[in-house]
Amino acid sequence: MLLAASLGGKGLSLKQTNSAPPGDDGVISYLEERGLTVNSTDARSATIWTSATSGACQVRFTTVAPEGWSQTIVAEQTKGTDDHLTYAYDGRFYAQQPVLRTRFENYRRRVVRYFGFVEPDLQIRAIAVSSACPPQVFGPDAAQRLSR
Numbered sequence: 433m434l435l436a437a438s439l440g441g442k443g444l445s446l447k448q449t450n451s452a453p454p455g456d457d458g459v460i461s462y463l464e465e466r467g468l469t470v471n472s473t474d475a476r477s478a479t480i481w482t483s484a485t486s487g488a489c490q491v492r493f494t495t496v497a498p499e500g501w502s503q504t505i506v507a508e509q510t511k512g513t514d515d516h517l518t519y520a521y522d523g524r525f526y527a528q529q530p531v532l533r534t535r536f537e538n539y540r541r542r543v544v545r546y547f548g549f550v551e552p553d554l555q556i557r558a559i560a561v562s563s564a565c566p567p568q569v570f571g572p573d574a575a576q577r578l579s580r
Contacts, residue, residue: 459482459493459557459577459578460482460484462574462577463484463491464484466486466569466570466571468484468489468569469484469485470482470483470484471484471485480494481560482494486565486569487564488564489561489562489564490561490562490564490565491560491561491565492515492559493557493559493560493578494506494557494558495555495556495557496557496558497556498537498554498556499531499535499538500535502558503528503529510560513560513562514563515561515563516560516561517558517559517560518561519556520574520575520578521534521555521556521579522537523575523576523579524575525575529558534554537554541553556579557578557579559578
């Protein structure tokens, strides 16, 4: 009986995991509202980036793992460019991914889902913004909208 309840809870939590590509949750519409044209998703690299442009301004974003596994890859893919790399999480921007916070929150949400409650998936975004972008490329609500 306990085994059946345990497996049922785990199956429920797996069923609720979101595996949608980045941008399928309102980020693309937000970038379009800001006057950027969403160009493509680059699935050739280990990290799937979606890019948007407006003239010489280019913004790339990707959803990253809460455990921080993709930090090195993301840093490597933005190294040698004029891109400013930032992370959007929990309604704020960070210069580096707050791995302890995101890891803890991810595990907290998994426990909540394990007991059958609904918790949305954690959204942590790495955002690379080229130096050609004006400072107002993101509005005051950007961190909140990019990390929900």
